[in-house]
Each structure stands twice: as structure tokens, then as C-alpha cells.
Amino acid sequence: MKILSLAAAIFVCSAASTFAITNDDISPPALVGRTLVFNIENGGSPYATNGTWSGTFARTKNGFSVDNIDGDTIPIDTTYSVDLDGPLTKVSLGKFVEGLSSATLTLYTSNGVGRYSVSIQGVSGASLFGTFTISGGSLFVPEIEVRLLSGTNLKDGSAKKNFGSVRVDTTGAAQKFFIKNIGFAPLKNLDITINGPNKSDFIVSKLTVGKLASKDRTEFTVKFNPSKSGPREAAIHIKSNDTNESPFDIRLTGTGSAK
Numbered sequence: 001m002k003i004l005s006l007a008a009a010i011f012v013c014s015a016a017s018t019f020a021i022t023n024d025d026i027s028p029p030a031l032v033g034r035t036l037v038f039n040i041e042n043g044g045s046p047y048a049t050n051g052t053w054s055g056t057f058a059r060t061k062n063g064f065s066v067d068n069i070d071g072d073t074i075p076i077d078t079t080y081s082v083d084l085d086g087p088l089t090k091v092s093l094g095k096f097v098e099g100l101s102s103a104t105l106t107l108y109t110s111n112g113v114g115r116y117s118v119s120i121q122g123v124s125g126a127s128l129f130g131t132f133t134i135s136g137g138s139l140f141v142p143e144i145e146v147r148l149l150s151g152t153n154l155k156d157g158s159a160k161k162n163f164g165s166v167r168v169d170t171t172g173a174a175q176k177f178f179i180k181n182i183g184f185a186p187l188k189n190l191d192i193t194i195n196g197p198n199k200s201d202f203i204v205s206k207l208t209v210g211k212l213a214s215k216d217r218t219e220f221t222v223k224f225n226p227s228k229s230g231p232r233e234a235a236i237h238i239k240s241n242d243t244n245e246s247p248f249d250i251r252l253t254g255t256g257s258a259k
Helices: 006-011
Strands: 035-043 052-060 063-071 074-085 090-093 103-110 113-120 128-135 144-148 159-167 175-181 191-195 202-204 217-224 230-239 248-257
Touching: 144 248, 159 217, 191 202, 202 230, 217 248
Parallel strands: 159 248
Antiparallel strands: 035 052, 035 128, 052 063, 063 074, 074 090, 090 103, 103 113, 113 128, 144 175, 175 217, 191 230, 202 217, 230 248
8 A cells, every 4th residue: 555664654744733834834943842744645656645644743963853653554653863954844864765765855835735745866757745734742832932132042041141241320221032922822921020139230121912822922121220330130030821931031140330
């Protein structure tokens, strides 16, 4: 019924989603923890000509892997690592069909529909096309992302921002932070608190919204107004309904200089 190798079954795979797919949805970071369902439309030997497969992407040191595959007639329990080529769609496979050269799986979108194509080096006259959908995975929960104006992506717990040296009783330039919901469920109950030995030296603006839909973002600013000279320190905590990053903690530091 099919002549796919393990590697082939791993990638021609997965489960359905109910929303339109965008390029952002198939970018390397967005693939982590998600399942792709590939529906084969056509293909000739040495490709499979029917069937669907399923597997979930996980981030590995050298690329991505797909685990616990069930497809067509062959169940697979393994990990297959790949490297992603480019910011969005091309996945280079070591082997797609056993005994043949390496292959390339390309994911792309067309009018909100996930599409894919496969080509094998040195094999002509055979191709594999179809659609894919996305389901499952961690991105079907709210997922907070916090970035600086510069574009730097902050990491919860180790995030910090140094406001440099500012004269005592003088307010430094406002530093802008962006909060984005990169998940597919609403990010709710947003609130910011501040604590630390010198919390009164850092002025945090209030959030204008308490809820973000998927892909929406909001912003806030922090200003440094040291009351004394020397090192000053505080921390802000962004609360939300994110399951593993609430509160999102950011350390604030700065130095007060003498008048």
C-alpha cells in the first residue's frame, strides 16, 4: 500500500486544525510542540499514493524532530532530526525513501490553506503534493512573548534591562517593552507589578489592555529616576494566564550618578 521509509512516514503527517494557516504558523519556532496532518493528493512510485500520517515537532540541538508517528499501515516510534532551511518553510530530510538520495519537504500557504511539496534528489517524473493542517501542541494555549523595542526577545527569569547611568532625581529616557500573545488561545488577566530594594526608582506605565487575542500585542514603558547615587535595582512581574511563564520576571538595574 505504500513504499515509504521511516523518514518518509515521519514527515508526511499529522492532525487537523480549524483556523487558516499563515506563514508565521509554519515558522521554525511555531512548529515546536505542534502536529501537522498531511493529506496526500497525488504521487507516483517511489512515493506513497494515499494515506495520512501524524507526528509532533520538537526542538533539538541540531534542528527539529518528529516523535511517535502513526501512519497508514506502519506505526513508528522514533525520532528523526532535520535542519530547517530559511525562515519559513523548507525542511531538508536525510532520507525520504530508503535507498534513495536526500529529499526536501517544502511547507507553504495559499489563501489560508497549508500546502506542501516533496522532491527527491536524482528522482524525476515523480512528485508528491498535498495539503496539511495543524492541531494540538503547546501553541493551543496562551503563550506570552516579551520583547524590547530593539527586537530582543526576553526570556522569563533571566531577562534583564540595564538603564545605564542617570543623574539623581532626573528621569531617564523611557524604555519600551512589547507583550505579544504568540499562542492560539486568549492571553488574559494581564497585569504588571514591581518590587525590589529600589522599586520606587523605576516608573512603570500601566497596561492599556488586560487581554490579548492570538497574535495581538500591547506595550508598556519603564523610566529610571534614581533617588540616590550608586547601583539601583528592582524587578517587574507580568502576570497572565500563561501556563508556565506567569509571572514573567524582568530584572531592572541602573546607576544613579551624583548631581
